[in-house]
Amino acid sequence: MNGELFDIMGWQAFGDWGTSRLRLFRVEDGRPRERCDGPGIGALDTAPETILREALAGWRNQGDPDAIRLTGMVGSRNGWVEAPYVECPADASGWARGAARLDLDGIPVVIAAGLACTRPGGAHDVMRGEETQIFGALRLHAPLADGRHLIALPGTHSKWAEVENGAITGFRTFFTGEMFALLRDRSTLMRAGDMHASADEEEAGFGEGLARAAQDPSLLGTMFEARAAQLRAGRTASWALGFLSGLLIGNEIQAATIAASAATRVCLIGDPRLVLRYERALAGTGLSVNSLDGDNCALAGLELLGSAA
């Protein structure tokens, strides 16, 4: 491990390029200076190189970056260049060695590997992007790098990972975020009531959804209540949206914390608004919670990819 310093006054482009969006940062002296958002790797109508050149063009007055480092679905089979999965248990250096390396117009590009695990019983699981945030969190928050820790990353596909002495030993994916979007945008559950948006009603619904998840673990048997309550109890669509969010997040947390019964605390990494909802849901579990910003963790994780170059 060669604790490399930035020996020149250049800048780097660090990005989290997932299925639904690109978040690209201009990093200088190890700190993010500017951000540029772009389309997700799952919905490109042009080559990834073109998108990246366009994103970088806005920073052209800073010259070219001396490195580009990317994490997320950009490294998947259907992304830009495939970076194979590294099998768990995996520590930061083993993971960094799995990165794919190429160049874009002469600029070196590193694309992070994903992680795979096989759980007891034989079920397979994969992640791409979250491992970068986890390894970044271990750098940013030193106590996480020793001993055993439970780390939760809420999102489209929420991940609950176990970390032991700096290595990710295993993880489990919950389909929570994608499920919520499907129910909100594509299901009959949200087509029964008053569509006037109300943050208060959504918040009340969220609390009731959490309570229902704690009473009843059957998601299939409780989610229709979102519709029935609009038809029979005068609930609004805002309430129903909050109810479904609470039901799903509550269900995820019930299942994840039952499975990790030895844990006494959990570290949450993600979008601050989503993390707030998980903090509220975790309040009833007795676990102590420490929350970290997802972008900061991703940038700290991408720094690690330089040391294996």
Next chain:
Amino acid sequence: MNGELFDIMGWQAFGDWGTSRLRLFRVEDGRPRERCDGPGIGALDTAPETILREALAGWRNQGDPDAIRLTGMVGSRNGWVEAPYVECPADASGWARGAARLDLDGIPVVIAAGLACTRPGGAHDVMRGEETQIFGALRLHAPLADGRHLIALPGTHSKWAEVENGAITGFRTFFTGEMFALLRDRSTLMRAGDMHASADEEEAGFGEGLARAAQDPSLLGTMFEARAAQLRAGRTASWALGFLSGLLIGNEIQAATIAASAATRVCLIGDPRLVLRYERALAGTGLSVNSLDGDNCALAGLELLGSAA
């Protein structure tokens, strides 16, 4: 038209008009003679009257029907004419009295009421169409009309109803069928593997999904395995589709039979192919199963709407 002949040899149009399709039967002497399918009440681009006139036009050489009876979402607020919900407990005569009555070009039309219930704890639930099948089943299968029975109606929104001495006392909706369609058509779970269809692989996946549901009640925490197994274990999309079906049906049956722990048998009503899957899933529960065809039950239930005219 030969009025005298049709006075003696009249026929009726009985239909199940749900969100996604119309199934209209030409009934003569109490038996279905012909069937005509049409668009669901949830996706009409023209008036329900027009659709119905078009459907009946194919049988014009039989003269006009002397009655039209319809059940399903056609009686909902967003259907043709609203037939309010009848509250549980409800027997056949109380339900029949709640039907809406109108006419179409002089032909009397009866639209079945739905049922509503409030479960212990306060959760609301509703059904439209399934109650017609249940009351029909009680007519077709005499033992169901006495004592307590558990009746399951697999479908877009599966219903599990309790019947006591001929009355529906309560029920619960499982979101299974709509969830399956969302995952199949709209999710990222089915976009990872070989899309070549194989009935054998789908069947094998179904069995593995059932087994996973029995091991692990967390749907959110197991469904991503459908994708990971395509990426990591060489599973095909056909296998994943079967796995998701098994996972969802298994999950529904686990939750529904735990809640109805006093039951020793269950009556299944529905589409014969779907009923076969539920029979397979129920084989592990120790419950004895009796299965009835959904169309036959619906027609028998619609007969009941005449007696209250």
